[in-house]
Amino acid sequence: MANLCELCFRDALELAYQPESSTRGLTVHVCQHCGLVQSLPRIDRATRAPAAVSGGADWGNVRYGKGFRTQAAIAALKRHANLESALKVLDVGSNRGSFARTFLDLAPNAELTAVEPDERVAAYSAGLERTRLIESRIEDAVLGNEAYDVVHSCHTAEHLGDPLMVFADHWRVLKPGGILLVDVPNIALLDSDDILEEWFIDKHLYHFSARTLMRMVAAAGFETICPPDATDRENLLLVARKSGVAHRAVEGDQREVDEAERLIATYVSTRARNLMALTAAAAEISSYAPRKVAMWGAGRLFDSLVTHGGFQPAGLSLLIDKHLKAHMTTRHGAPLAGPEALRDTSPDVLVVMSRGFSSEIVSEAKTLAPHAEIILYGDLLKRARKAQAA
Numbered sequence: 575m576a577n578l579c580e581l582c583f584r585d586a587l588e589l590a591y592q593p594e595s596s597t598r599g600l601t602v603h604v605c606q607h608c609g610l611v612q613s614l615p616r617i618d619r620a621t622r623a624p625a626a627v628s629g630g631a632d633w634g635n636v637r638y639g640k641g642f643r644t645q646a647a648i649a650a651l652k653r654h655a656n657l658e659s660a661l662k663v664l665d666v667g668s669n670r671g672s673f674a675r676t677f678l679d680l681a682p683n684a685e686l687t688a689v690e691p692d693e694r695v696a697a698y699s700a701g702l703e704r705t706r707l708i709e710s711r712i713e714d715a716v717l718g719n720e721a722y723d724v725v726h727s728c729h730t731a732e733h734l735g736d737p738l739m740v741f742a743d744h745w746r747v748l749k750p751g752g753i754l755l756v757d758v759p760n761i762a763l764l765d766s767d768d769i770l771e772e773w774f775i776d777k778h779l780y781h782f783s784a785r786t787l788m789r790m791v792a793a794a795g796f797e798t799i800c801p802p803d804a805t806d807r808e809n810l811l812l813v814a815r816k817s818g819v820a821h822r823a824v825e826g827d828q829r830e831v832d833e834a835e836r837l838i839a840t841y842v843s844t845r846a847r848n849l850m851a852l853t854a855a856a857a858e859i860s861s862y863a864p865r866k867v868a869m870w871g872a873g874r875l876f877d878s879l880v881t882h883g884g885f886q887p888a889g890l891s892l893l894i895d896k897h898l899k900a901h902m903t904t905r906h907g908a909p910l911a912g913p914e915a916l917r918d919t920s921p922d923v924l925v926v927m928s929r930g931f932s933s934e935i936v937s938e939a940k941t942l943a944p945h946a947e948i949i950l951y952g953d954l955l956k957r958a959r960k961a962q963a964a
């Protein structure tokens with residue numbers, strides 16, 4: 575049987591891309607009618623693999639990014655709900671409870687239901703005050719009709735086999751006029767000049783744009799009251815209100831189809847060019863010797879530098895990663911350290927292998943290693959691409 579588009583239900587999915595090192599054999603398709611980008615097959619009940627951090631599609635078992643979205647969600651919620659009132663909130667994919675804790679602190683009369691299928695991370699929310707923890711997938715959670723004022727769904731919809739059905743269920747459990755807060759990765763990131771890691775990872779089945787996300791929540795019966803911030807290329811954070819009408823996505827959208835195909839083609843060529851430049855980037859880092867070199871960031875960019883650029887981590891005096899350190903002790907043979915190790919090592923050069931958090935890292939590094947010359951990944955890549963073009 576053909577896979578129908580999740581948004582417009584047409585038999586119009588066309589293969590657009592095959593991700594690097596997918597362990598599930600996923601392929602990426604663009605709906606030729608509405609433009610929603612989706613991965614097939616829709617296997618969303620995979621067995622859990624041990625923690626892996628790679629630049630390829632098999633990445634994704636170490637989840638530490640969601641906590642960084644808490645402040646944005648709270649700020650959006652403050653604009654649309656009264657935090658002093660006795661709010662009933664459903665937190666979908668509550669993860670380690672970052673949103674739950676922050677929200678409960680700010681909303682003294684609120685009650686929260688946290689749904690999290692992964693018992694390893696759900697444990698972080700056990701025993702939270704005014705919280706009912708449901709350890710299950712959202713599709714399996716038993717929730718009453720019109721029971722909630724707010725549904726918060728952060729980086730969950732892109733993982734689901736049937737997100738439209740789940741949004742429709744959020745509609746059912748919300749009181750009339752209730753608020754839906756959705757946050758998902760933004761496919762607009764594919765336009766980035768410095769993209770290096772495989773964006774279409776195995777854990778993501780849907781790849782939304784602002785347009786396709788808004789159409790999907792509309793199809794579930796919501797009215798968008800605050801569209802995603804057009805300047806944020808990494809995330810789509812949307813606020814919608816439960817309304818009486820579901821707008822099924824029957825209209826085609828050729829512009830959206832063209833844009834999705836353009837984004838994927840741009841991504842493929844930019845990423846190939848950047849991966850090829852990594853050999854020159856690795857050579858530049860090696861040329862810093864005999865100065866003492868430390869690197870901050872051992873995640874996906876670092877993995878790409880090693881696997882595609884042939885970088886040898888053994889030459890580093892120090893490899894730092896605040897978040898990964900909680901999950902593993904070494905990366906590609908090099909021991910992982912916390913930022914505080916910078917004080918003892920006092921490197922001459924610090925290479926920052928991060929895109930989203932480089933400014934935070936730089937300001938922390940300046941106090942811990944004031945004498946180190948700081949090299950940013952983005953600049954390193956620019957020089958490497960220039961060297962390669964010459």
Ligand SMILES: [Zn+2]
Nearest residue numbers: 579582605608
């Ligand atoms: Zn479609």
